Amino acid sequence: MDKLEQARLKINGIDRQMAELFVERMSAVREVSEYKREHGLKVVDPEREAAIIKSNLSYVPEELRGLYAEFLRDVMDVAKSYQRGAEVKGEGCITLSLGDRSYDILVKRGSLSCACSFMDLDRKVLIVTDDGVPAEYAKTIALQCAEPYIVTLEQGEKTKNLDSFRLLLCKMLENRFTRKDCVIAVGGGVIGDLAGFAASAYMRGIDFYNVPTTTLSQIDSSIGGKVAVDLDGYKNTVGAFWQPRFVLVDPDTLKTLDRRQISSGLAEAVKMSLCFDAGLFEMFESGGVDENIEEVIRRSLMIKKSVVEQDEKESGLRRVLNFGHTVGHGIETAEAGRLTHGECVGLGMLPMCSAEVRKRLAKVLTDLGMPLKTEAALSEIKSAMLHDKKSENSGVTVVRVDVPGSYRLEAMTFDSLFSELDSFYGREA
Numbered sequence: 001m002d003k004l005e006q007a008r009l010k011i012n013g014i015d016r017q018m019a020e021l022f023v024e025r026m027s028a029v030r031e032v033s034e035y036k037r038e039h040g041l042k043v044v045d046p047e048r049e050a051a052i053i054k055s056n057l058s059y060v061p062e063e064l065r066g067l068y069a070e071f072l073r074d075v076m077d078v079a080k081s082y083q084r085g086a087e088v089k090g091e092g093c094i095t096l097s098l099g100d101r102s103y104d105i106l107v108k109r110g111s112l113s114c115a116c117s118f119m120d121l122d123r124k125v126l127i128v129t130d131d132g133v134p135a136e137y138a139k140t141i142a143l144q145c146a147e148p149y150i151v152t153l154e155q156g157e158k159t160k161n162l163d164s165f166r167l168l169l170c171k172m173l174e175n176r177f178t179r180k181d182c183v184i185a186v187g188g189g190v191i192g193d194l195a196g197f198a199a200s201a202y203m204r205g206i207d208f209y210n211v212p213t214t215t216l217s218q219i220d221s222s223i224g225g226k227v228a229v230d231l232d233g234y235k236n237t238v239g240a241f242w243q244p245r246f247v248l249v250d251p252d253t254l255k256t257l258d259r260r261q262i263s264s265g266l267a268e269a270v271k272m273s274l275c276f277d278a279g280l281f282e283m284f285e286s287g288g289v290d291e292n293i294e295e296v297i298r299r300s301l302m303i304k305k306s307v308v309e310q311d312e313k314e315s316g317l318r319r320v321l322n323f324g325h326t327v328g329h330g331i332e333t334a335e336a337g338r339l340t341h342g343e344c345v346g347l348g349m350l351p352m353c354s355a356e357v358r359k360r361l362a363k364v365l366t367d368l369g370m371p372l373k374t375e376a377a378l379s380e381i382k383s384a385m386l387h388d389k390k391s392e393n394s395g396v397t398v399v400r401v402d403v404p405g406s407y408r409l410e411a412m413t414f415d416s417l418f419s420e421l422d423s424f425y426g427r428e429a
């Protein structure tokens with residue numbers, strides 16, 4: 001046996017011993033993790049880690065100390081992600097399965113204050129929020145980060161543009177963010193879409209976490225990986241598919257959201273229930289959504305999860321989520337800011353339902369305090385629909401619901417859709 005062969009055999013033997021020690025170490029880590037969870041302690045304890053590394057260095061010769069410190073840090077990183085994994089697999093967690101882009105979504109009251117148990121915040125963290133979101137939410141996250149940088153933008157859709165995108169990238173560059181650092185969105189869909197897009201582009205993509213704080217973002221926009229900004233007033237024109245690493249939904253954050261925003265976001269849940277989950281639609285019909293908000297969020301997320309898993313890049317099935325949006329977008333543009341997106345989606349769903357479902361939907365929308373009529377001129381709604389980027393040539397594919405819990409797609413020309421709208425609104429354009 002030559003020298004090389006002997007050395008290789010020796011390494012194999014050492015690797016076997018290390019494998020046994022690794023299993024033992026992970027079992028001890030699991031015990032620590034359970035203790036920490038029971039006592040509400042943080043996964044990451046940087047001071048303790050530094051002290052352990054320092055004391056362990058005395059066991060190795062001087063020339064190997066640098067490398068050994070690196071090795072210990074790697075071992076600790078593996079242990080931390082194992083602890084987070086154990087934490088995440090707990091109650092209230094939904095896993096979105098997309099191969100190596102899979103991630104967990106946690107729906108849990110009060111989870112904001114233990115975000116670091118689920119996310120790796122032991123690095124530089126760009127926390128993006130807006131001035132309409134209570135500042136304490138971003139601060140609560142910042143307190144759990146090793147090196148937080150909070151950026152507070154002006155609230156509203158107008159912030160979702162290339163200037164804000166640039167500002168976020170510059171902030172990361174100025175503070176020497178590397179590919180190992182991360183971005184967290186704390187806010188509604190505007191902040192999530194913008195911060196996610198910045199994360200997707202910085203250094204060709206860094207980790208992104210989403211902490212949605214509106215009903216719309218908790219139910220819908222925070223999962224699925226669609227990130228974007230608007231360009232010259234055209235919505236979501238520049239963007240990417242960039243899946244978050246983890247989504248933390250704390251329904252307690254909705255306590256500060258105003259009623260109109262809550263209902264608007266819920267319109268997306270009503271939309272999903274009509275297409276996929278008759279039981280959820282009945283929950284809306286029986287009222288009491290506020291008391292059951294966690295259930296509504298969870299069931300909506302289950303629907304979105306299933307759609308995204310089957311069609312991550314929106315080449316087919318995912319288009320069903322446009323139910324109510326073809327006409328809704330037209331109304332939204334024609335209303336020019338008087339109505340919210342959700343209110344317009346509600347109005348856009350009505351003509352696409354059977355008479356029986358329409359009656360039931362109208363009651364649900366009324367209970368949510370949402371309008372049943374638009375003041376905009378039908379001619380303006382139609383011309384806005386023709387300009388919608390989702391419209392293909394002379395026609396559109398609309399989603400229809402005849403019975404709650406099921407849908408059908410129908411390819412139509414604009415002419416036939418418009419004449420249907422004429423009779424629906426009972427007037428000529």
Ligand SMILES: NC(=O)c1ccc[n+]([C@@H]2O[C@H](COP(=O)([O-])OP(=O)(O)OC[C@H]3O[C@@H](n4cnc5c(N)ncnc54)[C@H](O)[C@@H]3O)[C@@H](O)[C@H]2O)c1
Nearest residue numbers: 132133155188189190191213214216217221226253256257
């Ligand atoms: N990526 C996707 O798949 C997807 C899906 C649907 C919608 N969207 C996008 O989402 C955006 C709309 O999201 P939105 O409805 O959440 O709007 P938003 O982000 O503008 O939030 C609405 C308002 O609520 C405030 N706010 C947020 N959280 C709050 C809280 N907890 N308490 C008090 N105020 C709070 C904000 O400051 C803002 O003024 C649009 O830009 C839309 O294009 C994206």
Ligand SMILES: [Zn+2]
Nearest residue numbers: 268325341345
């Ligand atoms: Zn929508």
